[in-house]
Amino acid sequence: MSAAAKSKGSQMAIIGAGSVGSSIAFACLMRSVVSELLINDFNAKVCEGQVLDLQDAAFVSSTKVRVGSPKECGQADIIVITAGARQKPGESRDELVLRNEDILRSVLDGLQPIKKTAILMLVANPVNVLTCMAQKLSGLPPHQVIGTGTYLDSVRFRVAMKDILKVSASSVHAYIVGDHGDKQVAVWSSASVGGKPMLAFEEIQKMDRAAESAKVAHKAYSIIDLKGATAFGIAAVVSEVALCITLNKLSVVPLSTYCEKFDACLSFPVSLGVNGVERIVYPDMDEHELAMVEESAVTTRHACRNYKK
Ligand SMILES: NC(=O)c1ccc[n+]([C@@H]2O[C@H](COP(=O)([O-])OP(=O)(O)OC[C@H]3O[C@@H](n4cnc5c(N)ncnc54)[C@H](O)[C@@H]3O)[C@@H](O)[C@H]2O)c1
Numbered sequence: 585m586s587a588a589a590k591s592k593g594s595q596m597a598i599i600g601a602g603s604v605g606s607s608i609a610f611a612c613l614m615r616s617v618v619s620e621l622l623i624n625d626f627n628a629k630v631c632e633g634q635v636l637d638l639q640d641a642a643f644v645s646s647t648k649v650r651v652g653s654p655k656e657c658g659q660a661d662i663i664v665i666t667a668g669a670r671q672k673p674g675e676s677r678d679e680l681v682l683r684n685e686d687i688l689r690s691v692l693d694g695l696q697p698i699k700k701t702a703i704l705m706l707v708a709n710p711v712n713v714l715t716c717m718a719q720k721l722s723g724l725p726p727h728q729v730i731g732t733g734t735y736l737d738s739v740r741f742r743v744a745m746k747d748i749l750k751v752s753a754s755s756v757h758a759y760i761v762g763d764h765g766d767k768q769v770a771v772w773s774s775a776s777v778g779g780k781p782m783l784a785f786e787e788i789q790k791m792d793r794a795a796e797s798a799k800v801a802h803k804a805y806s807i808i809d810l811k812g813a814t815a816f817g818i819a820a821v822v823s824e825v826a827l828c829i830t831l832n833k834l835s836v837v838p839l840s841t842y843c844e845k846f847d848a849c850l851s852f853p854v855s856l857g858v859n860g861v862e863r864i865v866y867p868d869m870d871e872h873e874l875a876m877v878e879e880s881a882v883t884t885r886h887a888c889r890n891y892k893k
Pocket of ligand 1: 599600601602603604605624625626627630666667668669670671680684687690691706707708709711732733736764813814815818
């Protein structure tokens with residue numbers, strides 16, 4: 585489908601109107617990412633309340649917002665799934681799998697038949713595992729089923745480097761890959777700024793890189809300890825991913841997708857446009873980084889092995 589055909593009158597559906605879903609709706613509304621936003625939550629009262637509240641903010645936007653039935657949401661151009669349990673303080677994302685796989689199964693059933701050209705975006709955790717499950721259950725081709733993966737982690741990594749190197753975050757070309765969780769991998773070996781390898785900067789050579797990577801990986805836990813949930817960062821990420829799709833930007837962003845190289849759904853830089861993932865760009869990794877990615881591929885593969893059609 586052409587970019588023009590898709591962006592004209594494009595609809596986005598958000599399933600799950602809790603902290604994350606409503607923040608995503610607000611971010612997408614403020615940026616007028618699509619022409620219509622549909623919101624669905626099995627808690628009809630909360631859903632209606634969120635929609636009424638969002639409609640109050642819509643006067644600064646060209647996007648309309650309303651409650652959508654699961655069937656209507658299944659016909660949207662971009663379908664974002666945030667429905668699911670969130671981490672309790674101290675709980676890992678992987679521990680959510682049992683609760684969230686049942687929720688995902690019922691959400692996907694309710695959406696059917698899903699529009700053939702839709703892009704399905706998983707936000708609920710554990711995001712790599714749920715992306716794998718949705719690729720098997722949605723009926724959509726794998727390149728149209730993505731997860732937000734390590735996009736937010738990569739943003740956190742770049743912002744941390746910005747403070748150290750005194751350059752803007754958008755000038756830091758650095759990715760967190762693999763797992764959106766405790767096994768995430770900061771790819772220091774091929775990160776660069778202004779064409780210069782990041783490892784060639786004195787500040788980076790002197791720093792404790794393992795400690796810095798751990799700080800990035802634990803940022804979500806710090807936020808959850810302080811306020812119970814994370815929402816604004818992921819909301820900004822989803823609005824940006826949605827713009828990549830509607831404007832067919834083909835930006836290279838780290839998202840969960842099926843990676844043949846590792847035979848698992850993992851997060852790697854992909855070029856994303858109106859038709860979904862166009863290509864996966866594997867950054868060069870040193871032996872240690874590659875071993876860590878392979879380790880999380882084994883875990884993800886193991887968690888996904890039961891999801892047959
Ligand atoms: N990928 C990321 O970077 C990222 C970041 C933050 C949160 N998350 C994940 O997002 C998910 C949601 O977090 P939250 O803080 O918004 O939780 P929340 O509890 O505030 O909201 C979840 C919502 O899902 C709804 N829901 C549950 N089952 C449903 C169903 N079958 N159909 C429709 N709606 C249903 C609930 O009623 C609730 O309103 C969690 O799994 C969390 O871990 C992911």
